[in-house]
Amino acid sequence: MIPVWVQAAYLFAAVCFILALKGLSSPKTARRGNLLGAAAAVVATAAVFFERPLGNIVPILAAVGVGTVLGAVGARRVQMTQMPQLVALFNGVGGAAAAIVAVVELHGLSGTHSSAVVTAAAAAFTAVVGGVSFAGSVVTFAKLQGLMTTRPVVFPGLPVLFGAAVLAAVAIAVMTAAGPGLLPGTILAALGLLAGVLLVLPVGGADVPIVISLLNAFTGLTVAAGGYVLGNVLLLIAGTLVGASGTLLTVMMARGMGRSVLNTLFGALKGGSTLGAGTASDRPVRSATPEDVAIMLGYASRVIIVPGYGLAVAQAQHALRELADVLTDRGVEVAYAIHPVAGRMPGHMNVLLAEAQVPYEQLVEMDEINPRFKHTDVVLVVGANDVVNPAAKTTPGAPIYGMPILRADEAQQIVFMKRSMRPGFAGIENELLYDPKTTLLFGDAKETMDKLLSAVKAL
Amino acid sequence: MDEAIIWLTILALSIFVGIEVISKVSSTLHTPLMSGTNAIHGIILIGAIFVAGTADSAPVLVMGLAATVLAAVNLVGGFVVTDRMLKMFSAPNKKTPGKAPAKKDGAA
Known part of the structure; x- marks a missing residue:
């Protein structure tokens, strides 16, 4: 049983996250809101060490330290022009962390609460969608950083391959729910990676921001599902908050560009775009000093x-x-x-x-x-x-x-x-x-x- | 079953709260908001710590520690970069850097 005061700390953190989001939606309170969220994260991270006696404390603290330094240095050094790439990258590593947690949990699933099948299904979901989020974010990063073309990348059979990956993931997830293990979990995560790459490749440069927001919502959902797997209420609440607000934000952004989210993702597959029609680039223009x-x-x-x-x-x-x-x-x-x-x-x-x-x-x-x-x-x-x-x-x-x-x-x-x-x-x-x-x-x-x-x- | 219903209740309520709190945000704040929500899901850190702390074998420990590093990058980096952005929003006219001309008051 988790000590009551640890649960209370989680509740406190959950309330702070809600207030943080609330604050972030107005210019006057945004900064305070963000700091409140950070404070909540610190409280929750301290509390987890008392949830039950944990081992490997020294390596864990070292890992937290390494991640903290990497994150803080990256966040301080990045130029404001490169902000979207950084957000994509942070989102990707968050998704990867959730996927890893899920794979490990599938490995050692002991059915801590009512229905082990539901838990396994949630873990399978986390592994797949976490993989999608990570791989999708990496492709997004590559597009924004100019490491690859910003035009939609489409090849024949891409929709089929994507569909196959999704179906395979669902099938293995069902099997996993019946008999969890390390191997099916790993396969699920790998299928998620494949689906993530295929999902983002056909998205054109101008639509990439919407995809970042969507993947952000995905990661939120994986964290929520991970919370169910681990029996952690704070993860459930925080992940769901991000999943819901991220989805709404995605829809609002798409509307701002006059698109639907589905059109953003799959528009290029319909062959609707005449990219760079290139009509007479040598036409005369007027230039001046x-x-x-x-x-x-x-x-x-x-x-x-x-x-x-x-x-x-x-x-x-x-x-x-x-x-x-x-x-x-x-x-x-x-x-x-x-x-x-x-x-x-x-x-x-x-x-x-x-x-x-x-x-x-x-x-x-x-x-x-x-x-x-x-x-x-x-x-x-x-x-x-x-x-x-x-x-x-x-x-x-x-x-x-x-x-x-x-x-x-x-x-x-x-x-x-x-x-x-x-x-x-x-x-x-x-x-x-x-x-x-x-x-x-x-x-x-x-x-x-x-x-x-x-x-x-x-x- | 009771416990599953409790979890579903929390899920449903959280969805509504998540939608409600940001429904009136202006497009000016979309970037910091995205970055801020991005930081919040870095709280998967506590899941990663839990996994690493209860690991029963070396491979699981390694995976748990890897997840811990990644989640900490997400959590800390997310909050720091959001703060950096918002700092520029909140106090744009307070201090003048050396190179800038002192004419900005006339612009308002």
Whole structure:
């Protein structure tokens, strides 16, 4: 029997996790909420040592220490632009940990509570879905880190293979429930790994954030099932909280991109995407010098800046903020248009601009700013592409079709700061680049931004 | 059977709580929220510790310790990185770094 005070500590931690999530959904309380969650985790981790007499204390403490150092160093060193990869990675290792726990439990299943069959089924679920979560996260990481193509990877037979892996997992899980053991558990985890890879391969770059969120929810569910297996209420509650909120978050993000979650995952399999249709990349475009653009901006009355991931990669956000400040001093009305999925995951751009200390009130969300483009003299698009691509409205075959976009095309003039004519993360051509209203300013975003800044100052 | 029903009850209630607490979050906070929930499921650490602590053979101990390391990375890294992000949200205008111009007040 678990001592009552340990159970009370778990209850306390569970309540803190709920309050932490609650806090995380409002800007004012978010930081406090997160710290509360961390404190709860510390309390629970201390309590588990008293659940029953545990052996191997020294190696366990060493393992916790190693993990703590790795996690903390990774979290401190990572650049804000690489945040999505890191979240994917952390999620993956969490899923792997849950899968390992489940495999071990299947090995030594002794039927501690009412029905050993249900416990075995829960452990089988944990092993499979934990494997899916880990392998899926690794593929996601590879896509975001540029280790592999960001385009959907589809090969003939992929749906069949995926279906076979899932069916095999279900079959073995049923067998495992009857007669648990180490081998079937390992096979289950391996099938989960295979299914995870196959699940994420066909997902295109622009949809990767939704998949991270989905895999996050998966890991939550595995932890919940693991809690049932181990007879630990805290794991059940915490895992279910993450599973439920993660699922809702996934649906909200998908809605923000005008997609359904299923379409995100399996859209490429239907062959619906005409990727990088590549229509006439050698068509004429109009390019200009920083001095020309400085005049356009300096004598405009309303300017909207559309920042994208490219801005952050070039570390040009500080120069951009300075440019906005100089323009504001000249009496130009400046606002930033923030697409919900600008950057590499929803809300990422807000983090990146906050890092550059852009005033919060200048960041305007999409629904609010879209009607203002019509009355805007110049839109300055810096390192963004897909979020202003009219193909989302006009080309039914495009991978981003249906995604709400910033209506930059309605402004009087559009300036694109781009490194090259390469298409965006979704891998599709942007018609707006060839629009007569559009001017292109080629070059590294940081360098060009500095030139633009000094040109505006010289006006 | 009674015990299974208790577990199901906890499960059902937790689902509703999980949905309810984040249903009004703005898209601004999606990234920190994802990162924060990601940290919370790192609590599988206590499961990993339990497995390692009750291991009866060397292979099981090794697996338990591996799970412990991985879960600790998830838990600690998740909370630290979320805090790093939120720190920038909460105090963006308090202190000015040396290089930045002192003009930001006019921008508001």
